[in-house]
Amino acid sequence: MPGLIDCVTAALDARLSLDADRPVALALSGGGDSMALLHLAADWCARRGRRLLTLTVDHRLHRDSAVWTAFAGEAARDLGADWRTLSWDGPKPATGLPAAARAARHALLADTARQAGARVILMAHTADDIAESDWMRDQGATLGALRDWSPSPAWPQGRGLMLLRPLLTASRADLRALLRARNALWLEDPANADPRFLRSQARMALQSETPSFSSSSRGPTATASTIVEAMKSSPMIWSGLVTLPRAVPARTLAAALLSVSGQAAPPRSPRLTALHARLASDSEVTATLSGARIQASGQTLLITREPGRTGLPAAALPPNAPAVWDGRFEITAPEPGWSVGALKGRMASLAPVDQAIVKRLPASARPALPVLFRDADPRPLLAWRVAETRCLVAGRLIAAAGGIGHEDQLTHSSGETPPADLFLNRSGG
Ligand SMILES: Nc1ncnc2c1ncn2[C@@H]1O[C@H](COP(=O)(O)OP(=O)(O)OP(=O)(O)O)[C@@H](O)[C@H]1O
Incomplete structure (x- = not known):
């Protein structure tokens, strides 16, 4: 298994600090992928002087879920990791259950990881997950691409937190071989075989195929450096406004609208595409979308929070x-x-x-x-x-x-504050 171990070690070395006091969090379902990641991450943490905090969400959707959760906890503790269980106690929707469970899972994982001082959560998605997502997209599902390093999708629970997926080039078969070689057990979630869910249909359809391997991208992109520069040069970012060059890609525009509006879900894609097309002209544009106001004038975009007619709740x-x-x-x-x-x-x-x-x-x-x-x-x-x-x-x-x-x-309490003298020595009374 040296290829797999070397790849995962390189992926963790590239993104994580060595000898830091704060823990590295790991999302442990108890299934084969995250159990294998538990073994690999526990080895890495022992070598690199980091604490491992494993988190298991009990969705309370199956009568045996408490037993599964306890099994995951025992495996984590046996490898010397800290472990916490989190439960999804809220009402369960009649439709859209996988999406609701996913949102609840990410929010619980992010809240607990952040409060424990972690800045990164390891997730055990594999090359097979990429192939399944591609298959589901071909069936019409709107899914984002799985990236090896991305912000937590939970907001605001995931502020200052990144997700790291170090297994994106590994296959499920290799991970199970690693577990067998270590005499380790794992769970098979029956929901993975439930044909009502598109994810299960994808698994079944792809069972006979070899997964396509992805190469993961590293380092900031050109767009990222443009945005970081634009942010740094704006003296008013403490107030929540964003100024950007007008010629931003649609994806960046979506991220800017989402960040400025403070909302959890990105703007709907047809409206975003229409706005992006309007910005391509040279004319002045003023528009509102997804709780943000966009003003384009010359080569600059000013994006501010749109409070709406009724204002924002106190x-x-x-x-x-x-x-x-x-x-x-x-x-x-x-x-x-x-x-x-x-x-x-x-x-x-x-x-x-x-x-x-x-x-x-x-x-x-x-x-x-x-x-x-x-x-x-x-x-x-x-x-x-x-x-x-x-x-x-x-x-x-x-x-x-x-x-x-x-x-x-990442700084744990990330966030912009005004220049030190702006509110100094002036009474507001
Ligand atoms: N109950 C759980 N508790 C903790 N972590 C979990 C749980 N379920 C899934 N995970 C984490 O999420 C990874 C992906 O799991 P799965 O493919 O079931 O979720 P997904 O919904 O497709 O992924 P995502 O949450 O990124 O959309 C797992 O390998 C594991 O790291």
Whole structure:
């Protein structure tokens, strides 16, 4: 098995830090792929001075799921890894169960990994998964491509977290051979053979074929460096606005709209294609899509949060614990009693010093800024004046565009803050 072990070692070495104190997380279902990854990752962590934190989600969809989960935990602990079980307790939908289970799984994995201090979650997708996804796409399914290194799809739970898939060039057969050679057992999930699910149909259709191997891409792309540069040169990214060169690829435009709007699902593809085509002309364009406003003028795009006619919902903030508002700002209130909402409709009651700060921003960037207020005193203050407030927009976009190549480039509490002197020595009262 040296080929497989060398490939996985190289994939982990390329992306992960050595001798770091924080754990590397691993999504362990107990199936053959993730059991093999458990063995390979445990070996790597022992050699490279890292802790391994394995996470198993019990979807509570099968009467034996607790037994399967316990089996995964025992295997992880036997190899010296920490292990936690997470359960999907929410109501289960009557249709679209695989997609709902997937979303719940990613959210649980991301929340737990982030809170444990991990920045990377290892996933055990294989070359067979790539072949199955291709087959499903041919049947009309809309699936993203499996990448060896990509941001967690859970938002906001996955902020500052990347997924690493070091087995994308390995076949399921090789992984099971590794487990047999180590006398290790694994589970076969009966859902994998359930013909109601497209994934199972793909498995059955491809059983006789050899999977096509993928080569994984490394390092930031040209687009990523353009975006990182554009972000760094914008002095106002703390406010959640994004400026980009007008000639961005559609994929980058989608990532920018998603990041600026703070939403969890990307814009629908026909509307995105239509907007991208409009931007190809030289004319001025103003449009809204998926909760974002896009203004194209000359060679520059300004993308800001569109609060809509009804505005953005207000929320009470827990004291001394980071809470994400509108998928864009991580806010830690210093004491109980504070709520957060959008500036829209509250500009006139802002203190003049805060009004002066707001007026430095383009008009479209103002209404969705976060303001804090108390029940007893509804006069708003810009969030930065009261609470530690980090903007998640730029970090999310840079990660989505491929601008993060290594675990070291992720900071755990990622997010942009305003220049140190902007809110200094000025009373908002
Ligand atoms: N119940 C689970 N608990 C923890 N990790 C899991 C669980 N189910 C799947 N995983 C992780 O996800 C990987 C892919 O599993 P699977 O192919 O079933 O999911 P998928 O929905 O196709 O993938 P994705 O979640 O990326 O869309 C597994 O190899 C494992 O690393």
